[in-house]
Amino acid sequence: GESVGLHLPTLSVQEGDNSIINCAYSNSASDYFIWYKQESGKGPQFIIDIRSNMDKRQGQRVTVLLNKTVKHLSLQIAATQPGDSAVYFCAENIGGGSNYKLTFGKGTLLTVNP
Amino acid sequence: DAMVIQNPRYQVTQFGKPVTLSCSQTLNHNVMYWYQQKSSQAPKLLFHYYDKDFNNEADTPDNFQSRRPNTSFCFLDIRSPGLGDTAMYLCATERQTGDTQYFGPGTRLTVL
Numbered sequence: 269g270e271s272v273g274l275h276l277p278t279l280s281v282q283e284g285d286n287s288i289i290n291c292a293y294s295n296s297a298s299d300y301f302i303w304y305k306q307e308s309g310k311g312p313q314f315i316i317d318i319r320s321n322m323d324k325r326q327g328q329r330v331t332v333l334l335n336k337t338v339k340h341l342s343l344q345i346a347a348t349q350p351g352d353s354a355v356y357f358c359a360e361n362i363g364g365g366s367n368y369k370l371t372f373g374k375g376t377l378l379t380v381n382p
Numbered sequence: 383d384a385m386v387i388q389n390p391r392y393q394v395t396q397f398g399k400p401v402t403l404s405c406s407q408t409l410n411h412n413v414m415y416w417y418q419q420k421s422s423q424a425p426k427l428l429f430h431y432y433d434k435d436f437n438n439e440a441d442t443p444d445n446f447q448s449r450r451p452n453t454s455f456c457f458l459d460i461r462s463p464g465l466g467d468t469a470m471y472l473c474a475t476e477r478q479t480g481d482t483q484y485f486g487p488g489t490r491l492t493v494l
């Protein structure tokens with residue numbers, strides 16, 4: 269049968285609160301980072317991205333912050349809604365030429381309580 | 383409109399019975415990827431095609447093969463599925479390497 273997976277870090281928030289999901293990356297050469305949202309039984313959905321020449325990028329209700337000094341990435345979701353409940357993955361795109369590779373973080377399960 | 387389409391969405395097969403999963407894209411992207419995702423884990427890259435060039439990950443079992451007959455379609459063949467191959471299989475496309483990858487809805491494979 270299916271092997272037992274690792275327990276995901278979890279974050280539980282009340283509807284309307286702001287959420288902050290954190291991610292640490294390991295490769296200082298990484299220059300492109302993406303946040304994906306994955307709802308149960310679905311494929312990862314692109315939320316927002318950021319290149320290493322920036323330290324902040326904003327979208328609709330979402331903000332990504334990049335701290336290259338400590339190799340840390342965060343996703344902030346404003347006014348969290350029940351529809352935001354999902355697993356959130358950060359991913360770093362590493363490589364060069366025709367051989368880039370997307371490396372995913374562990375994922376964080378966000379639960380929004382009504 | 384769906385841009386990365388995977389068929390079937392759910393597949394049940396028996397131990398050792400070959401299975402083929404399909405991915406198609408309407409984005410005309412050069413790069414197509416296959417990932418395996420087990421419960422509560424991150425997606426794990428199996429291989430990818432950059433145009434017609436196939437790139438296999440070092441730890442992808444020989445049991446997993448792929449075909450890309452044209453730009454739009456890519457197939458994942460599992461020659462002799464084992465119980466441990468039960469997982470979600472995700473296809474993703476990318477305009478060029480280093481760009482954003484867009485994922486399909488996945489195929490949930492169960493091996494009995």
